[in-house]
Every structure is written in structure tokens, then in C-alpha cells.
Amino acid sequence: MIAAHQSSWLLDPSERLNRKNAFDASLVVGTAKFNRETGRIDKPRPPFSQFIDPTTGLIQLDMLRPRNCPVCDAPPKQGLFVKDGFRHVRCPNCDLIYVSLILREDLMIKFWREELSWMSVLTSAPQMSLDKLKYAYGLDLVANYLSGVKLLDIGAGTGSFLKQAQERGWETTGIELNTESVENLLKEGMRVIVKPLEIADLPSKSFDLVSMWEVLEHLADIRSILQEAKRLLVSDGLLLLLVPNAGSLVTRVLHEKSDTFGGHSHLNHFNLKSLTTLLTNLNFEIVELETVVTELGTINNHLNFEDPYLGEASHFFPFLTPEFIHQNLLGSRLLVIARPLTDKEA
Ligand SMILES: [Zn+2]
Numbered sequence: 001m002i003a004a005h006q007s008s009w010l011l012d013p014s015e016r017l018n019r020k021n022a023f024d025a026s027l028v029v030g031t032a033k034f035n036r037e038t039g040r041i042d043k044p045r046p047p048f049s050q051f052i053d054p055t056t057g058l059i060q061l062d063m064l065r066p067r068n069c070p071v072c073d074a075p076p077k078q079g080l081f082v083k084d085g086f087r088h089v090r091c092p093n094c095d096l097i098y099v100s101l102i103l104r105e106d107l108m109i110k111f112w113r114e115e116l117s118w119m120s121v122l123t124s125a126p127q128m129s130l131d132k133l134k135y136a137y138g139l140d141l142v143a144n145y146l147s148g149v150k151l152l153d154i155g156a157g158t159g160s161f162l163k164q165a166q167e168r169g170w171e172t173t174g175i176e177l178n179t180e181s182v183e184n185l186l187k188e189g190m191r192v193i194v195k196p197l198e199i200a201d202l203p204s205k206s207f208d209l210v211s212m213w214e215v216l217e218h219l220a221d222i223r224s225i226l227q228e229a230k231r232l233l234v235s236d237g238l239l240l241l242l243v244p245n246a247g248s249l250v251t252r253v254l255h256e257k258s259d260t261f262g263g264h265s266h267l268n269h270f271n272l273k274s275l276t277t278l279l280t281n282l283n284f285e286i287v288e289l290e291t292v293v294t295e296l297g298t299i300n301n302h303l304n305f306e307d308p309y310l311g312e313a314s315h316f317f318p319f320l321t322p323e324f325i326h327q328n329l330l331g332s333r334l335l336v337i338a339r340p341l342t343d344k345e346a
Contacts, residue, residue: 007140007143007144009140010140010141010144017322017323017326019133019137020137020292020293020322020326021322022133023130023131023133023134023137023292023293024130024292024293024294024296024322025126025130025293025297026293026294026295026296026297026298027294027296027297027322028130029126029130030297030313031295031297031298031301031308031309031310031311031313032297032301032309032310032311032312032313034126034297035309035310036310037124037125037126038121038124038126038127039120039121039124040121040259040309041309041310043117043121044117046084046085046262046264047111047115047117047264048063048084048085048103048264049084049085051063051085052084052085057082057085058082058085058086058087059085059086059101059103059263061101063103063104063107064101064102064103064104065101065102065103065104065105066100066101067098067099067100067101067102067220068100069091069093069094069096069098070096070098070220070221070222070223070267070268071091071094071096071222071223071274071277071278071281072091072093072094072096072277072281074091074092074093074094076089076091076098076100077089077091077092078090078091078092080097080255080256081255081256081261083256083261083262083263084262084263084264085263086099086101086102086262086263086264087099087100087101087263088256088261088263088269091274094273094274094277094278095271095273095274095277096246096268096269096270096271096274097246097268097269097271098267098268098269099263099266099267099268102220102263102267103264105220108220109177111264111265112177112178112218113177113178113179114178114179115178115265116180119158119180119181122157122158123158128160131160131161132160132164134292135160135161135164135165135213136164137292138211138213138240138242138335139164139165139168141240141288141335141337142209142238142240142337145238145287145337145339146208146209146236146237146238147208148208148209148234148236148237149169149170149171149208150170150171150173150206150207150208150209150234151165151170151171151172151173151207151208151209151210151211152172152173152174152175152202152207152209152210152211152229152232153165153172153173153174153175153210153211153212153213154175154197154210154211154212154215154225154229155175155176155212155213155214155215155218156174156175156176156181156185156190156192157176157178157181157213158181158184159174159181159184159185159188159190161211161213162174162185162190163188163190170209172190172191173191173192173193173207174190174191174192174193175192175193175195175196175197175200176192176193176194177194177195177196182194197225197228197229198224198225198228202232203232204231204232205231205232205233205234205235205237206232206234207232207233207234207237208233208234208237208238209233209237209238209239209240210229210232210233210237210238210239210240211239211240211241212229212239212240212241212242213240213242214242214243214244214333216241216243216268216270217243217244217266217267217268217269217270218265218266218267219267219268220267222268222278223278223281223282226239226278226279226282226284227282230282230283230284230340233339233340235340235342236339237339237340238287238337238338238339239284239336239337239338239339239340240335240336240337241275241334241335241336241337241338242292242333242334242335242336243268243270243275243333243334243336244260244266244269244270244332244333244334245270245271245272245291245329245330245331245332245333245334246260246269246270246271246274247271247272247273247329247330248291248295248330248331248332248333249294249295249299249320249325249330250294250295250298250299250308250332251269251332252330253299253302253303254298254302254308257302257308258308259309260332270334271334272289272329272334275289275334275336276289279336279338283340283341283345283346284338284339284340284341285338285339285340285341285345286336286337286338287337287338287339288335288336288337289334289335289336289337290326290329290331290334290335291325291326291329291330291331291332291333291334291335292326292331292332292333292335293331293332293333294322294325294326294330294331294332295331295332296316296320296322296325297311297313299320300313300315300316300317300320301313303315303317
């Protein structure tokens, strides 16, 4: 087991909850207000919806490729629902909800290079201020286990995590493919690699921390990217992941109505079991695993027969508290810190 030099807030559950609640949009801003202020409600109709074949309700076949479960390689069986033309299935072995068939690789790469619709959401003032607290939480968590300062952030996006890490003395490198994001990162003087990690050809054991904030859900081949991340980590280095939680209360209540589902870009929906299986199979030891972000506003809106994302939550159900949500790992994101086991330990 890794040696932790834990600060007091980590060991005090109520202090830890306070810090989580501070970046929970539902609690701080209110769901409807947050969605309006960040521009989430102005999103264009789902990309690729013009390619839905009206006879099948699915994206036309020549744009798609087949895919087994990206965690355990079992073939797709149990269909759950179709959203925006993409079939979502659940793996009977590891519980992962995933999209199969997915977009062809060339279409996916083109989409990520050119995608801009989410940029104004990410750079909106309320999003930036909550992200800042979220990143501070992650960096504080990591600081309890690590003394090294070399960081690789995969899917660096706006660069706000890199910037915050730099302010704390981290030596940062970002990986990013989106053309506009890369331009912005370079303008800010960030070191950025404009290649998928698998072909970036970085030297082994060159980073103390590899982070992926809401990235793993977007990738077709998650095992090879995590194996590559493992190769890049020093022996006592850490991997930090934040992913949507398919086992969250909000997702269990809303099913396909949840904004987390949309098959062109969110390909993998982890819960506790599938994420643990994935990391354990790749010989990572989980050091921290918890949920963050309750989406209590969304849940209460839905329970009140209001629009989950734009309702005014005319009534809050008192038994639904942040404590209850996080104690039962029902928050809408899973935050994991893991370390690679050495060959001896594995
Ligand atoms: Zn599976």
C-alpha cells in the first residue's frame, strides 16, 4: 500500500464533503441557472443526427464500426436503448454501458479536431470558477501521495487544469487534438503535444502524474491508452481519472434522458464495478475512489415532473442529501486515483 501523508481535510469526512459541495453546480448555482449561464441549453441538435437512417433509427451503417466491450472484450449483447442514432448496450460481464457500433475512426478524429460547440460552455464564468475548485481538490488529493512535479494532462482542453498545476509548481505537458484548443494552449506558452498518446512516443517513466479529466468516456480503445499511461509513469507515480458515473442516482433515474448519454462522443459509461475491473486488470492499485457532483437539482426537478435540466425544483426531497449521495457512491462523477503496480506486486 502506498504511504500517504494525509492532510487533515482528507481524514475529516465533513470537511471533505464541504470541499466537494463547493464545486457542485446543483448546490452552488442551481441546476437551471447553471445550465443557462454556461450556455448548455443553446447546444445545437446532436451532431450526426442528419445521418440517421429513418428505417432503422440508427446512424447509417457505412459511418460506423463494430466494437466489443472495451473493458473485457466480450461481444455486445444486452441492448439498453438507442440515443441520437447510437445503440447503447450493457456488458453482462463487467457492467460497462457502452456504445456499439461507434463512429469510424476518421470521422471521430475529424469531429474532435473541429468540435467547437462545447468551448463556450467550458470557458463560461460559472464553469471556470467551479472547475478551479474541482482541480484544486484533485491536486490537493494527489499531493498527499506524491512529491514529484512532472504532469501529463491528456485532453488538456482549455488548459485551465495545466495552468492551475503550473501555479503550484508542476512542470506540465498537455495532449490535445482540437485545433482551436491547441492554438490557445500554445498562445498561453503551454507545452502541448498534438498527437494521440499512443503515437506520441514519449520516454518511459517520465511523469509523476498522468491526469484525464472527463476523457476516458470519449475514447474507443481505453485499455491501450491506460497501458501507455502506465508506461509513462515513474514507479511511484499516479493516475488521476474523472469519468461520468453510470451508477449515479441521476443516471439511474433519468436513463437515456440523462445528458451524459449521446453516442457520438460519450462511448463508455463506467460504474464502480466496470472501472474497478478495468484498472485491476491493467494492474493498477486504486488509492482513492469516490464520487463528486450530486446533480441533486436535476434529480429533484425530474421527481417534480419538471424538465430535469431547466426545472426550478419546486420541491426538494429532504432524504436526498449530498451525504447520502456520496456515502453510497451515487454522485454523477467517479474520481479515481490509482498507481501502477510493479511487476513484482502484480
Ligand atoms: Zn465487459
